[in-house]
Amino acid sequence: MPFLKINPVLTESPRDTLENGSNGTPANGTPQSNGSLEDSSLPLNQLLAKIVSQNGPFVDITEESLLSEIAGNNKEREGKQMKQEPTDEDAEMEEAFPSPGMASSDLPSPSLAPSASPASSLTVEEFMKQKEKAIGYMDSALNESSLSLDFVSLLISCLRPAAGTSSMSPHLKQHVKVGSLSSGRITRQNQQKDEDIARDKKNQSAGRGWKLQSLSRVSNDLKAAAERLSGEISKEKQYWDGMMDIVRSDEVVIPVKSSRNGKSAKDIGVKYGFGDAGSNYYDKGIGLLLKDRDGGELYFERKDVIPQVQSMQSNGKGEAHKVVTVKIYKRRGGKQDESDLELVGESDIVGRIPGDQGCKVLDDIRRARFFLFEEELFYQLMKEAATLISLQVKVDSGKIFVEFYHIVLEIGFASAEEIAKEKGELVSRNEEFDRQADEVGCFLRLMLCFQHRQNLQKRRLPPISLCQLQSRNQTNAQSVLMLLRPLITYKKHNRTILKLKTALKSILLNLEAKDEDKVNKIMTDNFRIKKFCNDPNQMKRYRSKHRLSRGNPFIRCLMSPLSVMELKYKGRLRIILELTSDSKASFSTIVVRVDKSERGDGDYGKEILDVEFSHVREVEDCVGWVMRTAEKTNQPDAERSEVASAVANGLPSENGLSNEAGEVPNDTK
Incomplete structure (x- = not known):
């Protein structure tokens, strides 16, 4: 809190004070300057204005004028000092016989006149000490009043900020927040009656009950929140444990953008397809690894399946797992009628479906990979069969039929559950033909893997010039499926x-x-x-x-x-x-x-x-x-x-047909 500082140094003697009166005005009524006390208390702009008004502009001030003014001031100061050293006798004479030029009105009033007591006869040193002491009291009173004003202003600023800040000191504004001090009225409590005491006790007991009830409710809420948090932690732990099992099994985990409930989100996915192995199938084999909201378990879900293909595969009965089947039929009596075909062999593909190995998510991923491979295999077989009509291959009712003289090979795409059910109802067949059907199915799957390998090798070819690119594109266009x-x-x-x-x-x-x-x-x-x-x-x-x-x-x-x-x-x-x-x-x-x-x-x-x-x-x-x-x-x-x-004369001769160049070597003996 800043204090108002007053310069205690006075430039006037007691004699000048008595001569000038209580207001510092000389007897003739002309104002007299207070010297250094008055000049030192003025601000700089006022002090400069006063100097200019007394001495003129600074341009006209010379060194000689300043020296002469200093000399005059020194003489005047010496004269004042000589006047301030009168003897006691002179003072008594002046008091007893005032000068004839002094008017009666200019004499000191009786209240200000010194009493005839011995205490009125003070020396100059004692007078100066008492004066300094009085000035100190005034400074202390001013400081106390400033503190009181700041306190009241800070108290008022809580209710009326504008009125409080207007009278608040800058130091207080800088270090104390406005409105941070408030007050309240304290009333004296009278003697309560018994009814009032009983009512207060009842109110206190009711308030205590409400507090206990609130504490009980809060404790129950905290306990429920802790249990819920513990359940969420266990769910998260179960989810991430399952995720770590997938990572340890060398599955490729990737971030996947998905849309659920009309909102786009980013989930964790897994690649179970064969795109990196060279497959160009429409289904890239990307699944989502989601968390069950109820139990927190990790489960697998296929992503981006074309709705038309999915409905065709499931036939409106939900998701169906279909596999490629190979059946061998034999013609009875060498007839070409389809009604005379006898089933003699069938491949056993149901036993090759991946079973449960302990981890449900990994089992689902393996089964999804297996059935995706079967889907692509049948898709490529149908695509190739459409170009093999000259080789006695036909497509009928979603099945491929290949004629081998008295043997007919049927390649179909059926549900694994239906195949297992039909296999249990059929009678035993020829094991040799069953083995041949299994070998045909295995061969087709190996050829699809080889097709993936060729596609991957084409992707790894280095870039070539534009003239060679056209020939390469023609070669790729002429390449056919080899299943x-x-x-x-x-x-x-x-x-x-x-x-x-x-x-x-x-x-x-x-x-x-x-x-x-x-x-x-x-x-x-x-x-x-x-x-x-x-x-x-x-x-x-x-x-x-x-x-x-x-x-x-x-x-x-x-x-x-x-x-x-x-x-x-x-x-x-x-x-x-x-x-x-x-x-x-x-x-x-x-x-x-x-x-x-x-x-x-x-x-x-x-x-x-x-x-x-x-x-x-x-x-x-x-x-x-x-x-x-x-x-x-x-x-x-x-x-x-x-x-x-x-x-x-008619024996068979050359028909002009020859092998293609490069396919049959000459040294074949």
Whole structure:
């Protein structure tokens, strides 16, 4: 709290005070300056204005004028000091005989005149001390009044801020907040009556009851909140424990944007699809890991399933888990009617569905991955089957039918529950055909994995120039799916091999007078066959080192199968049949080469026939005629001319069809 400071130094003597009166005014009524006391108390702007009014502007003040003024002031001060040192006798004389020039009105009033008591005779030092003491009392009173004013102003500012702050000191405004002090009236309590005391006790007891009731309610609320918080903590712990189990199982956890109840939110998801493995299926296989609100358990939910596809798969009965099934039918009596088909084999896919392994969320993710793979497999099979009409493949009622002569292969997409139910009702079938159906299903799934691998390799190709990009795009456009094609091609190839062996055996039976023992001995000793000899993985340099050509175990499925059969007959003829089955054609190409030994010693240095056919019947007629002709004659020139004339007169000859370049190597013997 700032205090008002008053300069106690006085420039006037007691004599001047008495001469000038109580107000400091001289007897003649002319105001007199109070010297340094008055000048020092003035503000700077007023002091400057006073100096300018007395002495003129500062421009006119010179050093000589200042020196002369200082000298005059010094003389005046010395004169005043001489006047302030009168003797006691002079003072008594002045009091007894005042000067004649002093008017009666100018004399001191009786109240101000000194009394005749001894105390009135004071020295100058005593007078100055009493004066300083009086000034100190005045300063103390002023400070106390300032403190009281600040206190009252702060008290008033609580109710009337404007009135309180107007009289408040700047120091108090700076350090104390306005309105921070308040007051209340204290009334004196009178003697209460018994009724009042009883009423007060009753009110106190009622208030105490309300307080106890409130405390009880608050404690119950706190207890319920603690229990609820404990339950939430246990739910969160259960949720994150399940999340850590998923992370430890090497599942890919990602943030996923989802919309629930019309609001967009960001949840934690898991990738269970095959997009990173090269799959281009519409369903990328992204699921949500959500928390159950009731129990806090973690559960799995599929995301972004197309509504049309989902309704088609579930058939309005909720989510259905469907798998690809393979069934083998056999024609009874060789008829082409579908009503005569007999089910002889079926794949067992239900047993391969992932079962429960202890963690429900992981089991759901594994099952979702399994059924997503089955969906993509059937989608790709249907897409490929639409381009295989020339290979006796048709699509009917959501199923794929592949004709293999007397065997019909059916590929369907059915619910796992229905398959398990039908399997329990069906009678036992041929285990051999069941095994074949399982092998076909396994082959199709492996080929889909290989298709993913090829797509992934295409993505990893380095960028190329624009001129090469067009050729690469054309190559990608010409690339076809290879799921059913290799299966049909190799089945057809094996069937043709069996037909050729049967044809050769039939020719030998005709030549050997139906002697089956002799024919069997010839087929055992002189007949050799090498299947799929164009498979690079069958070469010795790869087989001996347990390596794969180009690191690709499916390279055989990408190539047209080539098999070579060799039959030596009586040391004079060597018949070589090269069978090539194209995956894009419904027929096979058979190259027939016949070499003859002149001496019968096994040196087959003379080629007498090299012709190409596309039907086994033509091969049987040509080879049979050549072998019968070789039996009749031993003359080489006549034999060649006779064979040439026979071919010209109607025997099967080359039909102009040849293998595609690069698919069949020349060194296939």
